[in-house]
Amino acid sequence: MSLPILVAMVVVGISAVVAAVHLSGGSARARLAGADQALQRFATDFPDVTAHAVFLTEDGDTAFLQLDNGTVGIVHGLGDKFLTRIVTEADVSAFNAIDDRTVSLRLRDFTWKGGNFRFTDSEAAGAVMAAVSGKSDAYGAREKA
Structure with a gap:
């Protein structure tokens, strides 16, 4: 031939x-339809952890959940699946605001390093900033679970 x-x-x-x-x-690509879907997906992997606020990114790829134990839960669309994590302050290698609606989160976890997350408004971005930095009392829960 x-x-x-x-x-x-x-x-x-x-x-x-x-x-x-x-x-x-x-x-x-996996997308979150809303706060209820994020809560259900998180509860599948972490049934004993309770979330009391959900903050969705503008594109629906990621949800940050304010958890009762003072940590933050993350549900992130990765390909056609969802990745879930519980993040503490010790897991964060870098975290800052890029602008009033966008936050940058870098994790020490080698399986997922984080990324830049844009929210629909500055209140949601501020609430996520406060929750990840351990100052979640500064902001009220915007979307109650």
Whole structure:
């Protein structure tokens, strides 16, 4: 078999596999429909932990949950699945406000390093800042669970 024909067969084969994965839903992204879905997803992994406030990011990819034990829960869409974490101050390597609606969170966890999270308003961003820094009494719960 000639080399050009072999190369063409490989290109067509790889393209067919990529198209099949995409059409079967393999490239779908997980999004949170609202606070209730974030609470349900978090409760699946942490049934003994109670959340009393939920703050969703603008794009619906991530929810920050204010937990009763003074920590913060995170539900984050990663591919077509959800990643859940309980974050304490010791887990945070860097945390700051980029602007009044965007916060940057970097974690020490090697499996997920965090990211930049934009909220619909500055109150939600402020509440997340306060919760992660351990000063959650400074802000009231915006979306009650």
